[in-house]
Amino acid sequence: MLIPRLLNRVAERTDRWILPVIYTVTEELRIIAMEADHHIKERILKSSASNSEKANKLEEAARTINRTLTVCLNDRNTPLPKSRKWGVYFIISLLFKVYFKLGTISLATSVVRVLNASSTVGDIPSVEEYPKAHMVTFKYYVGILAFMDEEYEKAEEHLQAALNKCHKKAIRNQELILQYLLPTNLLLHRRYPQRAVWHNFPRLQTIYEDLFTASKRGDMRSYEAALAARERLFVTRRLYLTMLKIRTKIVRPRLFEQVYLASDKSTRVPVSAFRKGLEFVGIDVDDDQVECWAAVMIYQGQMKGYISRERKTIVLSNNEPFPK
Amino acid sequence: MALPPRKAKLPPQGSSNYKGAYSVVEVSKSISTKPNSSSTKGTQASSPNNQTPTLLPSKTSKATHFSAPKSPANGNSAVWPDSLKAYVGRCFASVGPSQRGAMEKNLKKVITSAIESNNLWTIDWDTRELPLEGIKAVDDGEDKLEKLKKDTKKRTDVKSQAATGTGTMRTITPPPSVVYKSPSITFRKSDQQYNTTNEQVSSKATKRSAKWDQRSEEPASIEDSAKRKTISIFADTSYLNSSAEQQRKEKRLRRFDSPSGESTPTPIGTPDYVGTAFVQDTEPEKFVGRSMKLEKKYLRLTSAPDPETVRPVHILRHTLDLLKQKWKSERNYAYICDQFKSMRQDLTVQLIQNEFTVNVYEIHARIALENGDLGEYNQCQTQLRSLYALNIAGHPNEFLAYRILYLLHTRNRSDMNDLLIELTDEQKADDVIAHALKVRGAVTDQDFHSLMRLYLSAPNMGGYIMDSFIDRERHAALEIICKAFRPNVPLRFLTDEIGFESDKACYDFLQKYALNQFIDESTLLLSTKEAYPTAQNNRATAFKKVDIKGQI
Numbered sequence: 001m002l003i004p005r006l007l008n009r010v011a012e013r014t015d016r017w018i019l020p021v022i023y024t025v026t027e028e029l030r031i032i033a034m035e036a037d038h039h040i041k042e043r044i045l046k047s048s049a050s051n052s053e054k055a056n057k058l059e060e061a062a063r064t065i066n067r068t069l070t071v072c073l074n075d076r077n078t079p080l081p082k083s084r085k086w087g088v089y090f091i092i093s094l095l096f097k098v099y100f101k102l103g104t105i106s107l108a109t110s111v112v113r114v115l116n117a118s119s120t121v122g123d124i125p126s127v128e129e130y131p132k133a134h135m136v137t138f139k140y141y142v143g144i145l146a147f148m149d150e151e152y153e154k155a156e157e158h159l160q161a162a163l164n165k166c167h168k169k170a171i172r173n174q175e176l177i178l179q180y181l182l183p184t185n186l187l188l189h190r191r192y193p194q195r196a197v198w199h200n201f202p203r204l205q206t207i208y209e210d211l212f213t214a215s216k217r218g219d220m221r222s223y224e225a226a227l228a229a230r231e232r233l234f235v236t237r238r239l240y241l242t243m244l245k246i247r248t249k250i251v252r253p254r255l256f257e258q259v260y261l262a263s264d265k266s267t268r269v270p271v272s273a274f275r276k277g278l279e280f281v282g283i284d285v286d287d288d289q290v291e292c293w294a295a296v297m298i299y300q301g302q303m304k305g306y307i308s309r310e311r312k313t314i315v316l317s318n319n320e321p322f323p324k
Numbered sequence: 325m326a327l328p329p330r331k332a333k334l335p336p337q338g339s340s341n342y343k344g345a346y347s348v349v350e351v352s353k354s355i356s357t358k359p360n361s362s363s364t365k366g367t368q369a370s371s372p373n374n375q376t377p378t379l380l381p382s383k384t385s386k387a388t389h390f391s392a393p394k395s396p397a398n399g400n401s402a403v404w405p406d407s408l409k410a411y412v413g414r415c416f417a418s419v420g421p422s423q424r425g426a427m428e429k430n431l432k433k434v435i436t437s438a439i440e441s442n443n444l445w446t447i448d449w450d451t452r453e454l455p456l457e458g459i460k461a462v463d464d465g466e467d468k469l470e471k472l473k474k475d476t477k478k479r480t481d482v483k484s485q486a487a488t489g490t491g492t493m494r495t496i497t498p499p500p501s502v503v504y505k506s507p508s509i510t511f512r513k514s515d516q517q518y519n520t521t522n523e524q525v526s527s528k529a530t531k532r533s534a535k536w537d538q539r540s541e542e543p544a545s546i547e548d549s550a551k552r553k554t555i556s557i558f559a560d561t562s563y564l565n566s567s568a569e570q571q572r573k574e575k576r577l578r579r580f581d582s583p584s585g586e587s588t589p590t591p592i593g594t595p596d597y598v599g600t601a602f603v604q605d606t607e608p609e610k611f612v613g614r615s616m617k618l619e620k621k622y623l624r625l626t627s628a629p630d631p632e633t634v635r636p637v638h639i640l641r642h643t644l645d646l647l648k649q650k651w652k653s654e655r656n657y658a659y660i661c662d663q664f665k666s667m668r669q670d671l672t673v674q675l676i677q678n679e680f681t682v683n684v685y686e687i688h689a690r691i692a693l694e695n696g697d698l699g700e701y702n703q704c705q706t707q708l709r710s711l712y713a714l715n716i717a718g719h720p721n722e723f724l725a726y727r728i729l730y731l732l733h734t735r736n737r738s739d740m741n742d743l744l745i746e747l748t749d750e751q752k753a754d755d756v757i758a759h760a761l762k763v764r765g766a767v768t769d770q771d772f773h774s775l776m777r778l779y780l781s782a783p784n785m786g787g788y789i790m791d792s793f794i795d796r797e798r799h800a801a802l803e804i805i806c807k808a809f810r811p812n813v814p815l816r817f818l819t820d821e822i823g824f825e826s827d828k829a830c831y832d833f834l835q836k837y838a839l840n841q842f843i844d845e846s847t848l849l850l851s852t853k854e855a856y857p858t859a860q861n862n863r864a865t866a867f868k869k870v871d872i873k874g875q876i
Binding site: 103105106109145148149150235236238240241244245248288289291292293294295296298299306307308309310315 | 737738739740741742744745747765768769770771772773774803804805807808809810811812813814817820821
């Protein structure tokens, strides 16, 4: 803890050459802090006595690294080519790592806000001018932040940018990016990954393939089962809410489409027919609920047509009632 | 353990010259009332470190004079030891008039801690060093954080320089805190370090180590050593961290002492770890009020709390009963809220965190909800979260459910994500939480049908929180209905789908938002196509912004 803090002080008086040193020290600090926390936790478990010691070394590391960020950001005197500002994105990415580990996402968001404030002033070069590695990590985390805020368009933009610039051989990193990009693409564009993706990323295949296939078919029952089996995983990776969204926005319309196809593409389908279709896959609800779901789908444009309350019928459009 | 009121300990007649020092003890907590403010700011700020060097020797002497006569039992007959009076005299004689305030302050600390550890009579005041810390260096204090960066070696050097520099008969300050934490093992290790770095003080340090060992075998100190039995694997880092953390803790403890303590300067002559030793050594002074009044108007504290106006717990219990009764009979929210706030304040300044505290916060939160006061509710919620985290019994599930609903109101998705991660299976199985989670699902899916049913069946006070966002969701539902249904929908249907208990209430709502004009008075059917633009507008306005009011 001491050396990084001292380094912060020293760095204030230097310029760009110090950056590699800073990178190494802060990264080491993060790792050591995690190790320390790990040991402290173990010790607390063993002793089981109530002592005041807390596993908060990583938090302290975060504070120190945050200070480093300020040191980098506030380089006002040196000309840009030699400026410490070239360290900004590395440090921010490192902070993201720590904050995600700590689960303090709000802090990560506020870092982004600080950064936006200075980059709009034109204080720091755009992220594209930085080393690719810095950019990819940064975009990855900003993408996830947007993803968690359910700003999927923004998430897609950043994650895609990260994937495009990601090193070919950095398979693990690509996998991490895709982990969020795949559901984003599904939700926004109903776009399914090609087989090659499953082949290259077996881990993603085990997570997603069943769910994606089920959603393609409108197979609500399999989707539910697959989702329940992965609930813990999705929750900890903050994917769960999005997978629920996919269920209502992607899977349910497919299910309604199945009913439409089963009634020979008739444009007038009684509400009860949809209800029976739902019942068939184990969803037992009343007609009003079916109407409500249908209304939401019509409202969101996943189904074209209207509901006649009087006749208890859903009147579908002649032309592509379930747009692709 | 509550300390008896300080006044009882006042001597019948003080040595006339130095009454000042005694009066410091008397008003120990209400510093702000002291007229002497010439150098108060500086001294207050540096106080956490000032008193401590003298503190440890006091412990030591406790060990050596263990069999010395105990101080007279807390209470009326207490007088000051003569040696103490002489000591105070020497203290004041050693400083100039400009430093008197600082000295008073230091003395106050020394004596208070002596009283607290019941050492007033066991300390050998004749040979005790004068508490000169900070007296000369008060003005050129150094940033605390900067101090932190100096390693042990540096500290020792600085300190010894300071000791020789001031040229007083000061004994050395104790070795760093980690040593203190684990007397048996780490002590020797860093004692060696101590020896190698500073020969001048080594012999004394060794002597002390012997005393400490002795002390740790004595039954009287079992409690202390138990507290410190943590032995750090990462001796060095944990030492630094704990010192930083302790400093923070200490600062927090003293936030009432010196409101201006934000940029506390540390006097150069004082090594910063002594602060650590202090906190570990003596329990934070417990503050107990003496007010016997049941009711009290809430007033935001701007200075140190006055024990005369703070009610102790047993009085507060009566207050709570009284307030419950009053709320039932009078239902005057403004009064009740004010009273609860003052109760919370009294609990806070006395550092009371137990089931009673939880009870107070829970009741206040519920009453606030009942009156749609989300801001006040949220304050309670924040406190309750940390109280529950201490495993104090209460109704955590009920309030977790409220929090979920509240997050829906503020539409805080990342916090919702965090919350979901922390949910355990048992929590999910709880009826109240399950209800809140279903509400969450319905809101995100825009499933107004389910949402309205959940709204009408909300348990506890959940309905009141849902009130805060239900209108918003009603507008969303109306927009969807107007877009999806053709050509019209009956009012009856709307009443059900946007969650009203009667057609009349539903009609009033539609009227308020200019949608009634699209209802055919005879058939009571709403023409959806015509109503759609209005519904769209209503929704857009309703979703524009949320009043967050002190978001957690």
